[in-house]
Amino acid sequence: MVRVGLDHEVAGERLLVGTGLTVDELDRADDAVEASQELAVARNLVGELGDRPGLGLEVATGLGLNSFGLLGFALLSSPTVGDAARIGLRYLNLCHVFVTVSVTVGLNGVRVAFDDDDLPEDVRPFLVERDLAIIIGVLMAGIFGTEAVTRGPDIQLELSLGAERGRPLGEQLSPLSVSYGRPRSVLTFPADLLSAPAPMPDDATARLCERQCHEVVQHRRERHGLAAQVRGRLLRDPGSMPSATDIAAELHVDRRTLHRRLADEETSFRALREETLHGLAAEMLTVLHLSVEETAQRLGYATASAFTHAYTRWAGSPPSRHLPRTEKSPDTRTRIRDEATAVAQVLAGSGDAEARSWGEALTWFAEHIHGDRQQARAAFAERFGVQLPARRA
Template sequence: MAQLLPVAVRDWDFPRGVASVALLVRFGAERGVPRDALLRGTGLPPSRLDDPAAQVDAHQELTVARNLVREFGDPPGLGLEAGVRYRVTTFGVFGFACISSPTLRDAITFALRYLDLSFIFCLPVVELADDELRFELRDDGLPHDVRRFLLERDITAIHTVMHDLLPGGLHVRRLQFRFPAPPDPARYAEVFGFRPAFGAPAHHVAIDAASLGQPLPQASAHTVALCEAQCRELVSRRRARSGIAHQVRDKLIRVGGTLAMEDVARELNISTRTLRRRLEDAGTSFRGLLDEVRQALAEEMLATGALSVEDVALRLGYAEASSFIYAFRRWTGTTPARYLRAGKRA
């Protein structure tokens, strides 16, 4: 009988370290995209990427991914090229705990228990059967424009890290993608060692259950115990910091992105100065959250086709359409009119 393994998170909206954002920015910069273009709309100063202890909001990483996809046009396989760069060391103490685990099964169990220390967006449903371990990665809750990129990135990163854990190789039985086959699937076969199936009912990976008992070459009971203690502390600290960002975002969404910082602070019964400091501790800012909410609401309203640019500007609290157009260009790199035309062509 198949057994579902417990997973620590239920959605992708959890705080995370800055390493993944830094990696994506380097990835884009190596392909000629300026760092400022990739950080547009995140509220993150470039200096934050150099601080290994910095925390970011999941929406900030999502914005970087959207900027990256927008710059390159979302070609099939873009996520593969980003995903192969995620090594076990990219994940810091979380990665060291996995690589120090006694067996592959212990490493996977640990990873699922502390999944909110990863950078994942496509959440896994993990099922252990008699002869295989099955992962289904779900991308339903992600914006359409980055689903393929993030799915490719996440599944390739998982594959790469598992090979770091077991340098001798990992027997993958099946790999299936829900999206249609690309014109040239050769790069997929090169990355995964065989050609995946495309057009499947779900994004699905199956590995041989016999692999789970393999001892890991760098196993160390002492190291994994020390790392787990640090992971527990890190999770607790991040969750405490991130609560304020969720509260502010929820209040802004509820009123359509029209509250001032002073109004939000008053509703939370704290001073404006305290709110600003707590948001900084959480790796974000009021301006960044306001831009994020307004951008999401603007794209949603424009996509309906029922509202003019002037109507959307008014509903988001802009006195003039020109101010909204300027802000929209700053968020997305394009104007609302071009955004609408691109949506109609798609």
């Protein structure tokens, strides 16, 4: 999309407003470009050039199956068109499209529906034109091969775009039979096309490319997926976590789109929220050695009992089971830490090197005080190589 804007003499900086990217970073961004950034570019492009018919087509101009890397090779080398369609549908997110695609195979043929209900109104026509140009005009045309021409009249496309807005796309997809102004964009074709061979069938290559596509998707989910973004936002302020509506607004998508895309990543907002809360609670209880009351307060629970109920649901046991056996009260821990710090300051200010060393050690001990005395002594010994004497009875 940036290339199209630049071709129309729109400054790259204007096209990238709101993305956090620069023109120089685009070549290095690769799969780090997120859906919210693409949406921002789409809005900037339409805002600069207007929602002109054919603008979405320009984005797809010059693309072929080889433009989509591993996915393109997987489609080309699939044994049949049906196999290629299965792979394409599974890894369509690698193409950065926004429409939702669903496929139904019946007695009357194959029906491919393109749902655009979740697309923002201001860029919906542009994104529908662009996405269908890529999915039908590049991906499907590539795997159909010559069948797309010889069987063109048997392939029908209903467009949600009106005749004036959708005609450039319809003409580009000739010889398909195209109608305009329909409730939903739908492509239908005879089911026997699924059994036709793909352009370059090679089962071993197809399996290898599909496996690598899966690895790319997993990598994106871990590093740049929507779930990672949501989890990061939830961690930003654990005591006052935002709602799904709040996060959707920050990502410039509506709530339905947020839930749908999280479902595509095999998770949900509720699951991410509870996973985040559970992880934080476990760290506070077992690492920071906070009390149940302190943990509940830090995580924004109104009462300790409400937190206990939630934690038991997550972990299968109450949080008290995860506390050190001899947990000390906050007041006791504070008193011990203050006394240790005071002694450490005296030793650290001494002119004796050994005393200063013990002062530094005691300072560390004060900062890492544990409720369990044995655990504290073991940690001290590991850090300084000195075994503290056991407390006398």
